Amino acid sequence: MISMQALVNEPTALYGQSTTASFDAEFMPSARYSSSIYLSNDSRFPDHIAAMFQKLNRLAALPKAWDSYRAEAPSPVALDEARSFIIHNYMLDLPFYFLAPGVNGEVMIEFQKGTKAAELYFLPDGQCELILFKDDEVEREGDLENNLRELIDFFSK
Amino acid sequence: MDAIKEEDLLLRRVQFLDPNFIKDDGTPSSSSFSLKKEEDGLMVDLDRLTTYREAIQDRAKFRLFALKAAYTTSLGLENVHDPKQDNPAHCLIKGNITRGVSRKLAKAAKRIPYPD
Numbered sequence: 715m716i717s718m719q720a721l722v723n724e725p726t727a728l729y730g731q732s733t734t735a736s737f738d739a740e741f742m743p744s745a746r747y748s749s750s751i752y753l754s755n756d757s758r759f760p761d762h763i764a765a766m767f768q769k770l771n772r773l774a775a776l777p778k779a780w781d782s783y784r785a786e787a788p789s790p791v792a793l794d795e796a797r798s799f800i801i802h803n804y805m806l807d808l809p810f811y812f813l814a815p816g817v818n819g820e821v822m823i824e825f826q827k828g829t830k831a832a833e834l835y836f837l838p839d840g841q842c843e844l845i846l847f848k849d850d851e852v853e854r855e856g857d858l859e860n861n862l863r864e865l866i867d868f869f870s871k
Numbered sequence: 872m873d874a875i876k877e878e879d880l881l882l883r884r885v886q887f888l889d890p891n892f893i894k895d896d897g898t899p900s901s902s903s904f905s906l907k908k909e910e911d912g913l914m915v916d917l918d919r920l921t922t923y924r925e926a927i928q929d930r931a932k933f934r935l936f937a938l939k940a941a942y943t944t945s946l947g948l949e950n951v952h953d954p955k956q957d958n959p960a961h962c963l964i965k966g967n968i969t970r971g972v973s974r975k976l977a978k979a980a981k982r983i984p985y986p987d
Binding site for chain 2: 769772773780781782783784785786811812814815816817818820822824831833835843845847850851852855
């Protein structure tokens with residue numbers, strides 16, 4: 715992995731050309747938030763992000779009852795939303811940690827740093843649920859649209 | 872039906888291969904301990920009424936994790952023996968299994984060293 719440089723408090727507009735530069739702000743949540751901690755861009759995905767894409771592809775092949783307990787197969791909508799989130803936000807300084815399907819067709823991305831964790835669920839109906847944890851106790855629950863800033867701040871403090 | 876005792880262990884399968892839903896720290900994903908919308912309880916097997924070989928179903932695909940019955944009740948959940956014709960060890964963990972509770976269950980679950 716090529717080393718990355720942290721750019722602190724730089725608006726996305728100043729960030730320069732990146733692999734996601736062609737995406738509209740409408741589809742790029744990070745672009746709607748004018749400041750944060752961003753990692754410098756690179757021409758390829760970091761290894762752990764690339765591994766998440768590979769895992770998403772494997773999730774798409776899971777059948778119904780993949781868990782032996784009658785789980786729904788991961789929803790194509792949820793898979794697309796999760797993929798889109800990663801593409802548009804992997805440059806944010808978020809501790810992407812794990813990815814797994816849920817039993818109702820959702821896809822969960824987990825972030826973890828020390829005693830803090832967050833679970834971001836992409837639901838089959840296109841909605842999102844975000845839960846922030848400290849020492850495995852729920853600190854905050856909400857949707858992604860109104861809480862991306864909180865998600866970033868949660869791990870940067 | 873057997874009464875479930877505080878010291879009983881409740882077994883749940885978690886997929887570990889292609890893809891793996893067990894994290895690097897050895898704990899399973901929270902979603903492995905969450906409830907389907909129409910389910911009235913989290914399905915588990917009562918350890919003392921089964922064998923690991925039976926409970927794991929497919930050892931090429933799953934690993935077993937155990938929850939102490941006392942722990943699930945400490946979260947306000949109820950352990951109910953719900954035997955099935957093909958699985959006398961079948962139980963349900965009933966109650967309000969929120970995302971937060973699922974995470975606690977996943978964190979508390981201990982990996983059973985079977986088959987390795």
